[in-house]
Amino acid sequence: MMYRKLTRGFGLLILLAMSASPSLAMEDEIQGLMLIIEQRLEDPAARQEAMRAGRNRALLCSYCHGNDGNSVKPDVPNLAGQNPVYLLDQIGKFARGERKNFVMNSLAKDFTLDDKVNLAIYFARQTVKARPQDEALAASGKRLYAQRCVGCHGERGHGTAEYARLAGQRPAYLRLTLERFRAYDRGEQQAAENVRRSPIMESIAARLSDENIEVLAAYLAGLE
Structure with a gap:
């Protein structure tokens, strides 16, 4: 019923x-x-x-x-x-x-x-298993996250009903996802099976260098 x-x-x-x-x-x-x-x-x-x-x-x-x-x-x-x-x-x-x-x-x-x-x-209701990364990279990623990401994904990266939890994500997945958003903004061709569009994320990723993406992934992967 x-x-x-x-x-x-x-x-x-x-x-x-x-x-x-x-x-x-x-x-x-x-x-x-x-x-x-x-x-x-x-x-x-x-x-x-x-x-x-x-x-x-x-x-x-x-x-x-x-x-x-x-x-x-x-x-x-x-x-x-x-x-x-x-x-x-x-x-x-x-x-x-x-x-x-x-x-x-x-x-x-x-x-x-x-x-x-x-x-x-x-x-x-399951517990995510964080994977601590290089401390120096993570420290740089923390500063960048506070500047670019905290407004939507939250102070600890736990997300909301509308925005994904990033804390504890696999670093390779984080890098790949940001690279794809960046590629969409640049108009580069993507495989159809990888389509996931977000104007907000594409505009943010467009301003990220490879190094920026690397440090963000290192920081977020280690968060619980």
């Missing part, structure tokens, strides 16, 4: 969002996702079931993202510790083709809303 109420409410919010301006539509969609997550977490029995079901579904993700959301591949992001609303939003983007990756697009299209919510809750 709770699930039917949630899905009806979510559908109404999305229909309202579609008639709004792009920025308002995004805000309404995020609010809708927050409502779904909050209602699932408020009920102890529903929360426990979400964790159980999410853990089972996460087996499909474990080859790349690990059983607990800590990536087993250097160029694949950690999902552990991410904001559940952010995760749910990103799964939806893959399902709709707004983010492109062959594997993720295929999986996300097959997930039910219940699957997506349970996965988001499960991964969000």
